[in-house]
Amino acid sequence: MHARLAPKTMRAKCAWSIHSSSRSCTASNVGTSSWKFTHLFAEQWLIDMRAAIYARFSSELQDRRSIADQVSLARRYAEDRGHVVVKEYDDAAISGASILNRPGLLRLMADAETRLFDIIIAEDLERLSRSQADMPALFERLQFLGIRIETLADGVISELHIGLKGTMSALFLKGLAQKTRRGQIGRVKAGRIPGGKSYGYDVVTEGADRGRRTINAAEAAVVRRIFSEYAAGRSLWRLSRI
Secondary structure: OOOOOOOOOEEEEEEOOOOOOEEEEEEEEOOOOEEEEEEEHHHOOOOOOEEEEEEEOOOOOOOOHHHHHHHHHHHHHHHHOOOEEEEEEEEOOOOOOOOOOOHHHHHHHHHHHOOOOOEEEEOOHHHHOOOOOHHHHHHHHHHHOOOEEEEOOOEEOOHHHHHHHHHHHHHHHHHHHHHHHHHHHHHHHOOOOOOOOOOOEEEOOOOOOOOOEEEOHHHHHHHHHHHHHHHOOOOHHHHOOO
């Protein structure tokens, strides 16, 4: 950070607010009357701050371009505020329900421990986590490291955002789980398979049979050979190395 400093002949008392866009100082120059001035963060404390960008989308049905769009908007956000983007992180087609299975976020937190950046920028707080348990812990750790979270949706993130948005995200996940189970039950009753794609089958994506499975001839031949050789006495260890 390179903040401009007041002359040494001035004695200043400054009030900073992490949730505000400015600071106010009352300074007295030797031999002169007291005066008050206001500086924008972009002109003082935030200038040249190092920023990391994090992007994520949840479903394999979404497009990889979602990551590029999030990064592009976050870069513009950083540039508008004079931040320097030092690194980008992303997790594609991974749920925000947990931080454990997200290599991009884990790399971000590892780099945070080394103070590689001063700010994390994301499209929305839920991109970092939807977990009511993980998000407060993440926020508390970053605060300890002196790293702030900013989002395009809400700006500087505070404890208030963590509490309110954490609760909203938890309710969203609970509702989503109920709808998913309902959909799976409906698919089973309709004679469909509720799970994802299985090796040896293709999913019908159009028409009246949408959601049904059809045999993939090439993959089916591999499956039949595995069963045939296993029945003939070949071990699973040997089959896994064919």
